[in-house]
Amino acid sequence: MDGGSALAEDLKAENVRLRSQLAYLIEQAEHNHEIMCRHQAFDLEIVGSSGFPELVSTIFRTLPVISELDAVTLSLIDVDADIHTVMNKLGVDFDAFPNLIFVDSEAALPFARAPGAVPKPMLGPYDSEAHADLFPNPPPGMESVALVPLLRNRRLIGSLNLGSVHLARFTEAMGTDFVEHMGSIIAICLENTISNEMLKYIGLTDSLTGVYNRRYIDRRLLEEIARARRQSYRMSCMYIDLDHFKHVNDSVGHQGGDEVLREVAGRIKDELRLSDALGRFGGEEFVVLLIDADLDSATHVGHRIRNSVASAPVTLANGYKVPVTVSIGVATLSDFDRESPIEAAAQQLLARADAALYRAKESGRNRVVSLD
Numbered sequence: 001m002d003g004g005s006a007l008a009e010d011l012k013a014e015n016v017r018l019r020s021q022l023a024y025l026i027e028q029a030e031h032n033h034e035i036m037c038r039h040q041a042f043d044l045e046i047v048g049s050s051g052f053p054e055l056v057s058t059i060f061r062t063l064p065v066i067s068e069l070d071a072v073t074l075s076l077i078d079v080d081a082d083i084h085t086v087m088n089k090l091g092v093d094f095d096a097f098p099n100l101i102f103v104d105s106e107a108a109l110p111f112a113r114a115p116g117a118v119p120k121p122m123l124g125p126y127d128s129e130a131h132a133d134l135f136p137n138p139p140p141g142m143e144s145v146a147l148v149p150l151l152r153n154r155r156l157i158g159s160l161n162l163g164s165v166h167l168a169r170f171t172e173a174m175g176t177d178f179v180e181h182m183g184s185i186i187a188i189c190l191e192n193t194i195s196n197e198m199l200k201y202i203g204l205t206d207s208l209t210g211v212y213n214r215r216y217i218d219r220r221l222l223e224e225i226a227r228a229r230r231q232s233y234r235m236s237c238m239y240i241d242l243d244h245f246k247h248v249n250d251s252v253g254h255q256g257g258d259e260v261l262r263e264v265a266g267r268i269k270d271e272l273r274l275s276d277a278l279g280r281f282g283g284e285e286f287v288v289l290l291i292d293a294d295l296d297s298a299t300h301v302g303h304r305i306r307n308s309v310a311s312a313p314v315t316l317a318n319g320y321k322v323p324v325t326v327s328i329g330v331a332t333l334s335d336f337d338r339e340s341p342i343e344a345a346a347q348q349l350l351a352r353a354d355a356a357l358y359r360a361k362e363s364g365r366n367r368v369v370s371l372d
């Protein structure tokens with residue numbers, strides 16, 4: 001082979017090599033583009049989540065698929081367990097989220113940092129001991145992890161924990177821009193939905209006793225009457241009023257009175273089913289909506305409540321014991337006519353329970369009166 005044809009062969013080989021390199025780069029670029037599109041769709045989906053359960057289930061369901069991960073868990077800092085308590089009261093089923101972890105302090109997360117410094121993602125090999133709390137159900141053969149701090153205004157609110165069975169998936173040398181971006185979107189969405197759920201909760205509950213407020217009960221009553229009419233089941237309503245509560249306030253002070261109200265709310269609640277709704281209508285008056293309960297069974301529940309309140313005095317924080325009784329009025333829904341306005345049926349039901357309560361007061365208090 002002369003010098004000219006050797007050069008031509010070299011150029012050809014070089015050309016083939018460059019072409020295959022180019023093909024590989026194009027393939028990589030297409031793959032990255034595809035991942036980016038999937039992530040953009042994911043970002044849109046989580047931004048559009050309407051509540052906490054939806055957001056969390058989208059993260060757990062979608063992220064492993066689009067990012068080809070073998071484990072995704074979420075640790076949330078919940079110092080006084082407020083988030084957990086409120087979500088629980090709003091009916092979030094935590095059993096459905098085994099990879100949602102609540103921790104009570106920043107120290108429970110792996111991000112050691114100098115004061116004032118912003119924590120950075122930690123990428124590297126999986127350590128079954130050191131990472132046990134972050135991955136309660138690790139898949140077999142997990143090899144590498146990315147622990148991504150969730151930050152809002154430089155404040156750590158939790159950690160997004162990603163795991164892979166491939167050792168090379170997350171290494172210390174890797175850039176962290178991508179996971180940081182993912183963490184920042186998830187952190188914003190989490191903070192927003194948690195604040196919204198908290199506001200929802202505050203707007204529907206009574207701050208003194210933690211039971212529902214009048215606004216919630218009024219709305220729920222309309223929904224329940226509509227359902228009772230549709231499905232032809234009974235529903236009843238109960239008014240509960242503390243007896244001589246003015247005297248309680250006069251003898252133990254307003255703060256002592258508040259303690260009594262909280263304890264009585266708890267005792268009432270203990271006698272109810274999960275499907276029933278307890279609300280405080282202001283002052284010392286509570287209302288219960290009893291779902292799928294006719295007058296007899298509602299009256300039976302009323303007797304149990306009366307008994308539970310009267311059976312033992314309320315012990316205040318200062319040790320003082322306050323005997324308390326309640327009067328209860330019970331009425332049952334009688335207007336099953338689907339054509340008549342729901343609002344009128346609701347008014348009528350509340351008015352009858354109130355009239356029954358009035359009779360209970362009139363006839364001596366510490367008793368239950370039901371009106372058919």
Ligand SMILES: Nc1nc2c(ncn2[C@@H]2O[C@H](COP(=O)(O)OP(=O)(O)OP(=O)(O)O)[C@@H](O)[C@H]2O)c(=O)[nH]1
Binds near residue numbers: 243253254256282361
């Ligand atoms: N501690 C406390 N007291 C309250 C609250 N809201 C209302 N009250 C008090 O509840 C008392 C209600 O008094 P009344 O309506 O006269 O009724 P009562 O003394 O319970 O008498 P009967 O209902 O007829 O048995 C008043 O003294 C109110 O000040 C509250 O949120 N906390």
